[in-house]
Structures are given as C-alpha cells and as structure tokens.
Amino acid sequence: MVDLHQEFQNSGFFHEARIDRRSADALVGIAAGLAADGKINLQEAEFLKSWIETHLCHLGDPVVNILYKRLASMLSDGVLDSDESAELLDMLHQFAGLPVGSEQICTTPNSLPLDNPAPDLSWADRVFLFTGVMAYGPRKDCESLIVERGGLIGGSVSKKVHYLVVGSIGNDQWLHSSYGTKIKKAVELRESGVPIAIISEDHWQRVLFG
Structure with a gap:
C-alpha cells in the first residue's frame, strides 16, 4: 500500500x-x-x-x-x-488533535460502516466519491487515478454514486468527524437498497496497485 x-x-x-x-x-x-x-x-x-x-x-x-x-x-x-x-x-x-509528543499523528478508521466483504471494484463509468484525508495524496490526485481508468467523480453522496472511499488518515469517531455526514448519508442510502459501497482507502489502493 x-x-x-x-x-x-x-x-x-x-x-x-x-x-x-x-x-x-x-x-x-x-x-x-x-x-x-x-x-x-x-x-x-x-x-x-x-x-x-x-x-x-x-x-x-x-x-x-x-x-x-x-x-x-x-x-x-x-x-x-x-x-x-x-x-x-x-x-x-x-x-x-494530538498533543505534541505523541508517537502517532493519525489513526486509521477501524469502526467505520465499511462494506464487508469489500466489493470488487469496476472503473469504467463507475462514480467514485472521496471523503476524509487520503494517505495516497491530495484528493485531486486520487480522482485523477479514477478518471484515467474511465471512472467518474461524484459531487456529493447520491444514488448516482457507486463507491464512497474513506481516507485512511482519519478519526475512529467517524460519526463526529468532519467527514461523518457523507458516511452517514451513504449508510442511509445503502440500507434503503441503493447499491452504493462504502470502502476503505486500503481496499481502494490494493485494487489499484496490487
């Protein structure tokens, strides 16, 4: 990764x-x-x-x-x-959010409502949306990887989005974080039957880079 x-x-x-x-x-x-x-x-x-x-x-x-x-x-x-x-x-x-002297400046989200098992990813004509801070780099760079493979970038959580990718540099308390709103909306759509997948950046990177 x-x-x-x-x-x-x-x-x-x-x-x-x-x-x-x-x-x-x-x-x-x-x-x-x-x-x-x-x-x-x-x-x-x-x-x-x-x-x-x-x-x-x-x-x-x-x-x-x-x-x-x-x-x-x-x-x-x-x-x-x-x-x-x-x-x-x-x-x-x-x-x-962490005091000076901490040995770790970030924690990978581990209580997120991610799809389990993680789904296979398709690129062509699939709509991706990112939330949180991506370990890979700036969000625009992450979006470019999708576009290069024929995928699309969504503007907000909706029925048109196929994958919501949650950045690895995040807070365990996802519901109270600044990106919790997107995740909450995606969960609501998923539970209503909308085929939107919530995936970790780790899974996204594994599919991309092997």
Whole structure:
C-alpha cells in the first residue's frame, strides 16, 4: 500500500532534537485556531502556507512537508475550492488533535460502516466519491487515478454514486468527524437498497496497485 503512516510515525516533528519546539507548538496552535470555526478559506490557507515557509520549511520534516506540499498543490491555481477546503480542514483537525509528543499523528478508521466483504471494484463509468484525508495524496490526485481508468467523480453522496472511499488518515469517531455526514448519508442510502459501497482507502489502493 502507498502509505504515509510510517512517515508520520517516524517524523522528527515531535522530537526536540530535530526541531525548534516553540515553532512546533506554534504550528499546532495555528492549525487548531484555523480549524476552530469549521471552515478554511483562501486567505487562511495562504497564511498557513506562508507561515510554514517562513518558520519550518527548512527543517525537511515529513509531517511538515506533507502538510506544506498539499497546501502548495491546493493553492497552485490561486483558488481554494470547496473540496480542497474540506480536505485541508480534515488535515488540520488531525494535525491539531494530538498533543505534541505523541508517537502517532493519525489513526486509521477501524469502526467505520465499511462494506464487508469489500466489493470488487469496476472503473469504467463507475462514480467514485472521496471523503476524509487520503494517505495516497491530495484528493485531486486520487480522482485523477479514477478518471484515467474511465471512472467518474461524484459531487456529493447520491444514488448516482457507486463507491464512497474513506481516507485512511482519519478519526475512529467517524460519526463526529468532519467527514461523518457523507458516511452517514451513504449508510442511509445503502440500507434503503441503493447499491452504493462504502470502502476503505486500503481496499481502494490494493485494487489499484496490487
């Protein structure tokens, strides 16, 4: 599986020997502050990118690099669309949700209402929708893999969606997370007989990459 978890776990971001602790604490505080109102706008995203460039980019730390690279990708066109805003908010929730000193910055969702057994995946003319933060990379990159194989990307949970893919970097308490609404709606549709499958990113990646 193409996975960033090992980078997160081994990161020097949470070790005093590798980083200015005051800057680390400041970034956690900034992330928490930006995410506090439940939304991230373009100005806030640009501020965060600029702050990391000024204070932390020279460190070469995996956690900081992941956050910065995804920010840079999102802002490369000078726009922060609604999907990017939601993805960034998910990331900041996870980033600020653990205390400095934790050995793990993310937990794979393990109580999600995933289809069991996981279904076979078809690509051509199948509609995919992503929720949560993908370990593979920015959501647009994940969507490109679908489109390249003849699949389609949905705009919201509906009867037209065939697969809802739940990102691996998430919170066990899915119902209360920022992406819980999509999952709840998908469960309701599935229980009403709509053929929508809720799958993990792990399963999605296994089918993609073997």
